Amino acid sequence: MKKLQNQNRNAAFTNKQRGASTVDVMIAAGFIIGAILLTVMIVPKVQDAMTISSFQRDASTIQSGVLRWKKARSNYTGVTLTEICNQNILTKGGTICGTSNNGQATNPFGGNWTVRANSNPGLFDIVATLPNNPDSIAEVADTMAPITRGNCQSATPCTTLTKTSTSLTMTF
Numbered sequence: 001m002k003k004l005q006n007q008n009r010n011a012a013f014t015n016k017q018r019g020a021s022t023v024d025v026m027i028a029a030g031f032i033i034g035a036i037l038l039t040v041m042i043v044p045k046v047q048d049a050m051t052i053s054s055f056q057r058d059a060s061t062i063q064s065g066v067l068r069w070k071k072a073r074s075n076y077t078g079v080t081l082t083e084i085c086n087q088n089i090l091t092k093g094g095t096i097c098g099t100s101n102n103g104q105a106t107n108p109f110g111g112n113w114t115v116r117a118n119s120n121p122g123l124f125d126i127v128a129t130l131p132n133n134p135d136s137i138a139e140v141a142d143t144m145a146p147i148t149r150g151n152c153q154s155a156t157p158c159t160t161l162t163k164t165s166t167s168l169t170m171t172f
Contacts, residue, residue, distance in 0.1 A: 065090045081103040125172075137163055137164075
């Protein structure tokens with residue numbers, strides 16, 4: 001009889017353990033679902049930050065290319081992105097020049113890069129369009145303002161950075 005009672009007691013403990021195991025699995029599943037949701041919420045912000053960083057890097061690369069193009073010229077009259085790409089200052093067919101060496105649809109936001117002499121020929125402008133993400137224009141403008149000729153703290157007010165709803169003109 002005593003043996004039968006021990007078996008019943010062991011069976012009762014085994015059944016309790018089965019329930020505890022189910023609760024453990026539910027808690028673990030909750031943590032995993034929470035981690036997945038957190039990741040899904042963070043990924044777009046990380047992607048935006050990476051795109052802005054790539055945009056800033058490309059603009060700096062173009063700026064350096066224009067300075068290399070100028071060499072001993074007295075001003076920037078005649079400078080274009082096509083000219084810089086064709087002289088192999090920037091890599092032909094690369095991510096900035098594109099397959100046509102004109103900077104069309106090559107910036108990280110899917111827009112165009114353009115280089116031109118400023119109305120003051122001792123300065124030059126880099127123009128970038130952001131057609132696929134106009135919501136980011138304010139953040140991109142604030143990011144780019146400090147590297148323009150005016151070293152502005154932010155996009156407004158900044159005399160060397162002009163923004164529209166889909167483009168930035170940066171003066172160097």
